[in-house]
Amino acid sequence: MASADENLSGNVKPTVRLKDKETLFMLLALHMEESPLCENPMRQNHKKNNITINKTGIVICDSDSIQRVVMMDCSRENLHAAQLAMMKLTTRARDCDVYLSRKPCTDCAKCLVQGKTHTLINH
Numbered sequence: 001m002a003s004a005d006e007n008l009s010g011n012v013k014p015t016v017r018l019k020d021k022e023t024l025f026m027l028l029a030l031h032m033e034e035s036p037l038c039e040n041p042m043r044q045n046h047k048k049n050n051i052t053i054n055k056t057g058i059v060i061c062d063s064d065s066i067q068r069v070v071m072m073d074c075s076r077e078n079l080h081a082a083q084l085a086m087m088k089l090t091t092r093a094r095d096c097d098v099y100l101s102r103k104p105c106t107d108c109a110k111c112l113v114q115g116k117t118h119t120l121i122n123h
Contacts, residue, residue, distance in 0.1 A: 032057025033101040038074035056081040057101040063118040082108035
């Protein structure tokens with residue numbers, strides 16, 4: 001019986017590779033958003049609307065040529081992913097690239113700017 005990686009003629013299918021690390025990091029951020037650990041932050045009641053904040057995933061990596069992953073996390077403990085990551089990393093996030101599964105809210109954007117991150121990429 002042929003394995004899942006072989007077609008009917010017995011040849012092995014080539015492995016599908018991602019074109020670059022940036023695609024991998026964004027897929028990891030999207031995966032973190034769907035993690036069982038990820039929670040929706042608390043609802044914020046405003047005068048006119050009831051705004052729901054969506055759960056997010058984050059990947060932070062070095063901005064050098066190797067691009068090592070420094071941290072991966074998601075929304076939990078009533079905090080957004082970016083806020084949680086910046087509280088844990090403090091000065092380590094300086095000059096790092098940040099991959100978010102969604103567009104950051106104003107508070108998260110402030111945290112990322114104050115943390116002096118290098119680049120923000122969102123889905």
